[in-house]
């Protein structure tokens with residue numbers, strides 16, 4: 746009996762060690778052309794291709810960030826010259842990946858384009874469909890990934906209209922204005938690295954929380 750417990754304890758400690766060695770993942774998602782590659786290039790410091798043509802990012806890229814692994818997902822949504830079926834397949838692959846690796850993912854970053862987000866939402870609403878950006882954000886929340894919503898290209902919005910615009914965005918996602926009460930919202934101008942430090946800070950907070958929760962889970 747004692748032997749059994751000793752052996753069990755040994756196996757358990759090996760498991761704990763190997764779990765602790767795994768680095769949590771942080772996934773980056775967003776429609777095509779929202780500035781995802783710009784973000785990944787700035788945060789990783791590596792030379793990621795930044796394209797003007799939508800749909801440049803076609804595969805999943807992973808970057809070792811020290812404390813975590815940054816996973817750059819392919820851009821989803823409508824893309825010129827890409828078949829609707831292929832677009833659906835990309836979306837399905839993203840969903841499949843995130844669901845499959847849920848336990849390894851500390852958080853997600855969803856980047857949206859401040860201006861086109863509301864325009865696209867309106868268009869989809871008129872068709873009676875759920876806009877893909879909203880669908881993705883709801884999905885990330887349903888999985889309790891506590892996603893960071895990066896509202897990029899704020900330079901396209903007049904400074905005096907920032908609050909009104911951001912309020913509309915949070916309202917569209919089902920949250921009450923003012924937007925500033927929601928910790929997950931980060932207005933950004935990624936091409937000028939504005940908002941980058943705040944995003945980094947939120948990632949680290951979430952990664953640390955994830956790591957401490959993981960340890961508690963395993964010790965029980």
Ligand SMILES: Nc1nc2c(ncn2[C@@H]2O[C@H](COP(=O)(O)OP(=O)(O)OP(=O)(O)O)[C@@H](O)[C@H]2O)c(=O)[nH]1
Pocket residue numbers: 775776777778779780781782783784794795796797798799800801802819820821897898899900901933934935936937
């Ligand atoms: N105005 C403005 N443009 C930006 C900003 N950030 C990125 N862009 C531009 O938006 C375009 C698309 O940027 P990317 O970083 O390639 O976007 P992406 O989401 O990776 O696009 P895909 O590769 O198609 O998935 C480029 O022309 C960028 O220079 C920003 O803060 N403001």
